[in-house]
Structures are given as structure tokens and as C-alpha cells.
Amino acid sequence: MLKFTDTHQAYPPKRDAEDRRRDFAEIYKAFGDKAAALQSARCSQCGIPFCQSGCPLQNNIPDWLKLAAEGRLEEAYAESSATSTMPEICGRICPQDRLCEGACVIEQSGHGTVTIGAVEQYITDTAWGEGWVEPVRRGPDNGLSAGIIGAGPAGLSAAEKLAEAGCSVTVYDRYDRAGGLLVYGIPNFKLDKAVVARRVKRLEEAGIEFRLGFEVGRDAQLADLTDRHDSVLIATGVYKARELSCPAGAPAVPALDYLTASNRMGFGEAVADFDGGRLNAAAKRVVVIGGGDTAMDCVRTAVRQGAKSVTCLYRRDRANMPGSAREVKHAEEEGVVFEWLAAPDAIMGNAQGPTAVRAHRMRLGLPGPDGRQAPEIHPGSAHEIPADLVIAALGFEAEDLPTLFGHPDLTVTRRGTVKVDGPSLMTSVPGVFAAGDIVRGASLVVWGIRDGMDAAGSMLKWMSAQRARVAAE
Ligand code: FAD
Ligand code: SF4
Ligand code: SF4
Incomplete structure (x- = not known):
């Protein structure tokens, strides 16, 4: 352990962005056994593990990192599954930069966090592959x-x-x-x-x-x-989507309708609104409004559907966006253009569909009651972004x-x-x-x-x- 001084931080290899744009397969390849052990060994086995406090499940992270570093993967799996019903899912999609990895002391000391999520995924994917994931152990029938x-x-x-x-x-x-x-x-x-x-x-x-x-x-x-x-x-x-408050000559598509259609296509189902074009970004100029995880999923889905261009409008700046910084980086690598500090003023178009989004430049003013700086319109900054498909990803209620x-x-x-x-x-x-x-x-x-x-x-x-x-x- 304690290898963080001489072993650089490494995530599993990421597929090339050009390659990723062509399909919906996961973007990370699997960790190799040696790489996973080495990365696990970077952990300094803190007496008070802040990573664990940063994890909503209070996962016993240092213990399973140590076991993984020693190649004792079955025991590592037993430890990691003791506190989580879906460790390989969390390893894939937790925003670790805001949770366990964001709290890792090695990250705080400037050496780059232990890649906890990737190791967690590796341990449980290995367990599935090796047949170590046992059936649910049902207790004796309690009549309830x-x-x-x-x-x-x-x-x-x-x-x-x-x-x-x-x-x-x-x-x-x-x-x-x-x-x-x-x-x-x-x-x-x-x-x-x-x-x-x-x-x-x-x-x-x-x-x-x-x-x-x-x-x-x-x-x-x-x-x-x-x-x-x-x-x-x-x-x-x-599931109630927040709606755009600006005037709309043409309707914006709700983000979840768009993503659900894409996921159904992935299951090989026929989706009429996809075939009819309403929920299909192919060859279109796409504008996604919003800055959370849902918006990131929409822009990256549009890229994979073959959009002509994909722009994300977000009213605050990069540092203040709610989505994971890692997801933004993936999206940028895949060709998404981010217009930070920009908010829609109107969706231009007609019943046939949108033609553009008119947007204002914004600046951040004084903090509001939630402590976040409130975005204000920069006067005289209206501009148009051409669009054939507008997706509203403003969150859910x-x-x-x-x-x-x-x-x-x-x-x-x-x-x-x-x-x-x-x-x-x-x-x-x-x-x-x-x-x-x-x-x-x-x-x-x-x-x-x-x-x-x-x-x-x-x-x-x-x-x-x-x-x-x-x-x-
Ligand atoms: P849900 O997962 O929403 O499940 C609720 C279920 O209840 C659904 O299956 C629904 O069909 C069913 N249901 C609803 N009403 C009824 C009813 N009346 N009768 C019967 N069934 C009903 N979180 C992350 O940690 N990482 C991510 O990367 C991430 N990405 C996201 C991307 C998108 C596009 C979205 C929308 C969310 C994302 N989240 C992410 C958030 C995460 O998915 C949710 O926080 C999580 O799924 C909530 O779990 P849940 O079980 O409470 O609800
Ligand atoms: Fe906890 Fe998620 Fe980090 Fe796993 S990836 S240790 S579940 S915060
Ligand atoms: Fe290891 Fe980082 Fe957790 Fe410390 S905070 S135990 S270094 S993963």
C-alpha cells in the first residue's frame, strides 16, 4: 500500500472519442488485473478514511482496496457487497468526484485520488465473471x-x-x-x-x-x-419534467422522452417517434438546454445518433454546473460545444419544428437564498443558435x-x-x-x-x- 508516491493515478483505458461517437457501448474498457492491483495499492489506508465518509453507503473502501491490491478478489467482493446491493453499478455511475474520490486524502494532497469507483466496478464484474455472486440468501419465511x-x-x-x-x-x-x-x-x-x-x-x-x-x-x-x-x-x-419558461414557436422535446426512446431503440424495439424523427437527432443541429447529468446524457446520445452539431446551453459557468465534471469532459471529447453563461430567450420555429434558439449571455450576480450566484441577463447580448431539435433538460419534480x-x-x-x-x-x-x-x-x-x-x-x-x-x- 501507500504506493501513491511512486505510482501515478490511472483510470481504466477509455475508448477513443471518435470510436465512442459511433456506438452506445460503455466508454471505459475493463481494468486489467495488474493495473487494478497497482491502483488499489496507491491507497494510504487512512486511520480515518474520509473516502468512506464521502460514500453515502459508508462502504468499507480501504479494506477492499487492500484486498484487491493483494489479489484477494473474492474477499474484496464479499467486503464490498456487504454494504451495497449494486457495487458494480455505483462503480460505473456514481459521480465519484463529488463523493468518495472527492474526499480521498490523496486527492486533497495533490497526488490524484485513488480510483475507487473503477476498482469497485472491477471487483464486482470479476465476481460476476467468476461465479462468486451468490443467489440472494432468503431467510426462513416470516409470514410478512x-x-x-x-x-x-x-x-x-x-x-x-x-x-x-x-x-x-x-x-x-x-x-x-x-x-x-x-x-x-x-x-x-x-x-x-x-x-x-x-x-x-x-x-x-x-x-x-x-x-x-x-x-x-x-x-x-x-x-x-x-x-x-x-x-x-x-x-x-x-418524473414531472420542469418546463422552459421562455416563449416557444416550436416545442422543445422533454429530455426523458428523448432518452427513453433511445434506450428502447437499444433494446431493439420500434419507437414511432424515433422513426418519425421527433426523438431522433440524426443529421440535425441539436441544442440541449440544461447543465445536469440528464443534459449530459442527452448531448452525448445526440452525438451517437449522428447529429450534425450538438450545443449545450447552460445559464451558469462551468464551475457552477450541477453535472459531473467528468461527464462534461467526456462530452467535450466527443465533440459537444458548451455555451456557458447562456440562457434561452425563445425557441424560434413553427409547427414543423424549431429553426433556432434565441439566447442571452448571462453573468453571475449576487448569491441568492440558496447561496448560489444568481444568473442575470447581459443586456444587448441576444443571439441565435440554429437548431433543428431542441431538448429541454431542466430537471424533474x-x-x-x-x-x-x-x-x-x-x-x-x-x-x-x-x-x-x-x-x-x-x-x-x-x-x-x-x-x-x-x-x-x-x-x-x-x-x-x-x-x-x-x-x-x-x-x-x-x-x-x-x-x-x-x-x-
Ligand atoms: P427511479 O429510478 O426513478 O425508479 C422509480 C420507478 O418507479 C420507475 O421504474 C417508475 O416506472 C416507477 N413508478 C413511478 N410511478 C409509478 C406508479 N404510479 N406506479 C408504479 N410504478 C411507478 N444518478 C447517478 O447516481 N449517476 C448518474 O449518472 C445518473 N444519471 C442520470 C441520468 C438521467 C437521465 C436521469 C434522469 C437521472 C440520473 N441519475 C443519475 C439519477 C438517478 O437515476 C436517480 O436518482 C435514481 O434512479 C433514483 O432512484 P429511485 O429508485 O428513487 O427512482
Ligand atoms: Fe460509494 Fe459510489 Fe464511491 Fe462506490 S462509487 S464507494 S458507492 S460513493
Ligand atoms: Fe485510501 Fe483515499 Fe480512502 Fe485514505 S481516503 S483510505 S487514501 S482511498
Whole structure:
């Protein structure tokens, strides 16, 4: 260990940008065994590992780095999977620069962080390859039944933990595949869908029932599920797209419609709006509005669909954008042009489609109530960016769940997210819990996993206590 003084930081080899532009395959190649061991050995085995505090799952990072450095990969896998239901997924898509790697002391001392995410992915991909990933170990049947609404990372993580405890678990999802945004939001070049599918298969094989194409609010109300199960988890994510506030002569395409269509094409499905051109960037001048992860996924998808040009408009500067700096770098390498400090004033065009985005230059003014400098229009800076396809990637809000679920007693915050009791994650409806984006607002996969696992623990306690109470009456 402690090799950071003489071993340079290295990520797994990245495919050449020109090559990446032509397909949707993941952009990183796998770490070689030697490289992974060497990179793991850069860790200084801190007595107080800040990387661990920076990880929402509190992963025991120094221990599995040491085991990986010594080539003891099966033990490294056992250690890393002890605190995470999806280590290879987090290794691929956590914004590590803002989490574990951002907190690494070696990074802070200027030597370049230990490449924690890449090693985590390497360990678990090796475990899958070697057959070390065991079936979910179901506990003896405890007679308790849990219903989970939403098969995203939060719902799937809760399902796994509840099955391990011996509950009978049913997961309801309105999509036709399980995985939530792992499947229909995040593109293949960040997360291969086969990686998600093998996780879902493992849960199916553990006897977890998936009722797909089942929309709560349409096919059942929340009360139907509370009647059917001893406890229910709401893990429905946030799907109401924020809309552009500027006048639009032609409509902008919502980012998730665009990405979902692209992901469905990846599954070999026919998508009418793609074939008809509405959700297809081929040969078009594309303008994406927004600066988060979703916007980055849209610009990079448009490149791969063969767009003539791709421009990203963001109203703040590079240093203040919400998306991962690493993703911006990938996008720039792939040919995306960023117009920092630019905001749309109008979408020009007609019913046939857009012709341009009229934009203002912005400057950053005084900090607002959120502490972030507020963007202000630079007078006289209006200019036009030609566009044949405009994609709005301005973030997501919660749907109106109390109305949708026919349950006015379900308390929500001013933002529409479901209100929970802090430690237990129980909602205002007894026995109904909530986890993931529907509680936090648009967040991260790793937080969904954390919440899902925590909620499962609380549900179990609640169900057991209820049963004991009924038995005592
Ligand atoms: P979701 O993944 O949204 O899953 C919710 C599920 O609930 C869905 O399957 C949905 O169909 C289902 N559902 C909703 N309503 C109902 C209903 N009424 N009845 C039945 N089922 C219902 N995070 C990262 O960490 N790294 C990234 O790189 C990253 N990239 C992203 C890219 C995009 C384009 C987007 C949109 C998000 C990205 N995120 C990323 C965020 C991350 O995907 C989410 O934070 C995470 O998926 C939230 O998990 P969840 O389980 O709470 O919700
Ligand atoms: Fe880092 Fe995410 Fe893995 Fe935690 S789960 S160690 S934050 S990559
Ligand atoms: Fe190793 Fe960095 Fe974590 Fe310290 S902070 S234990 S050097 S990965």
C-alpha cells in the first residue's frame, strides 16, 4: 500500500472519442488485473478514511482496496457487497468526484485520488465473471408481506433486503422492465443494460414477484396495496419534467422522452417517434438546454445518433454546473460545444419544428437564498443558435401522489416530495414508507440504494411490531 508516491493515478483505458461517437457501448474498457492491483495499492489506508465518509453507503473502501491490491478478489467482493446491493453499478455511475474520490486524502494532497469507483466496478464484474455472486440468501419465511411501488434502485434494494429477511415481496412498476432510470434514463454508454438485467434476474430468482406494466393510481390505489400487504414502500422517483419558461414557436422535446426512446431503440424495439424523427437527432443541429447529468446524457446520445452539431446551453459557468465534471469532459471529447453563461430567450420555429434558439449571455450576480450566484441577463447580448431539435433538460419534480394514489392523507412537502419521518422513513400513512428520489427530489442512484436498504429495515421492524401488538391483543 501507500504506493501513491511512486505510482501515478490511472483510470481504466477509455475508448477513443471518435470510436465512442459511433456506438452506445460503455466508454471505459475493463481494468486489467495488474493495473487494478497497482491502483488499489496507491491507497494510504487512512486511520480515518474520509473516502468512506464521502460514500453515502459508508462502504468499507480501504479494506477492499487492500484486498484487491493483494489479489484477494473474492474477499474484496464479499467486503464490498456487504454494504451495497449494486457495487458494480455505483462503480460505473456514481459521480465519484463529488463523493468518495472527492474526499480521498490523496486527492486533497495533490497526488490524484485513488480510483475507487473503477476498482469497485472491477471487483464486482470479476465476481460476476467468476461465479462468486451468490443467489440472494432468503431467510426462513416470516409470514410478512411487503409491497413496493417502483422498481428503480431504491425499490430493488429494499426488495432484496426484505427477501433476505424472509418476507414475501411484490414489486409493482408501471414500466415494462424493472430498473427505473437505470434502464430508461441512463444511457448504455454509461451503464450497459445487461449489468442491470443480471441484478433484476437475481431478484426474480429469489422469488420476488415483479408486476410490471402496473401503475398505482390506474391499476390500483394505494389503499388497495395497504390492504394486500403488511407494509408498503413508495419508491416511485420523480418524473414531472420542469418546463422552459421562455416563449416557444416550436416545442422543445422533454429530455426523458428523448432518452427513453433511445434506450428502447437499444433494446431493439420500434419507437414511432424515433422513426418519425421527433426523438431522433440524426443529421440535425441539436441544442440541449440544461447543465445536469440528464443534459449530459442527452448531448452525448445526440452525438451517437449522428447529429450534425450538438450545443449545450447552460445559464451558469462551468464551475457552477450541477453535472459531473467528468461527464462534461467526456462530452467535450466527443465533440459537444458548451455555451456557458447562456440562457434561452425563445425557441424560434413553427409547427414543423424549431429553426433556432434565441439566447442571452448571462453573468453571475449576487448569491441568492440558496447561496448560489444568481444568473442575470447581459443586456444587448441576444443571439441565435440554429437548431433543428431542441431538448429541454431542466430537471424533474414529483408528481401529485396524494391525488394520483387516491390518498389525500399522504403528506407531501411544498415541492411535492413525500414527507417522511427522518430516521424511519415512514410517511404520514401508518405502515407506508418512502425512499429514493420521491423523498429527496432528483438525486443519485447511490442515495436511492441507501434509502431502499434503510427503508427495508424500518418496514421489517414496523411489521414485526404490528404482529406482536395484534398477538398481544
Ligand atoms: P427511479 O429510478 O426513478 O425508479 C422509480 C420507478 O418507479 C420507475 O421504474 C417508475 O416506472 C416507477 N413508478 C413511478 N410511478 C409509478 C406508479 N404510479 N406506479 C408504479 N410504478 C411507478 N444518478 C447517478 O447516481 N449517476 C448518474 O449518472 C445518473 N444519471 C442520470 C441520468 C438521467 C437521465 C436521469 C434522469 C437521472 C440520473 N441519475 C443519475 C439519477 C438517478 O437515476 C436517480 O436518482 C435514481 O434512479 C433514483 O432512484 P429511485 O429508485 O428513487 O427512482
Ligand atoms: Fe464511491 Fe459510489 Fe462506490 Fe460509494 S458507492 S464507494 S460513493 S462509487
Ligand atoms: Fe485510501 Fe483515499 Fe480512502 Fe485514505 S481516503 S483510505 S487514501 S482511498
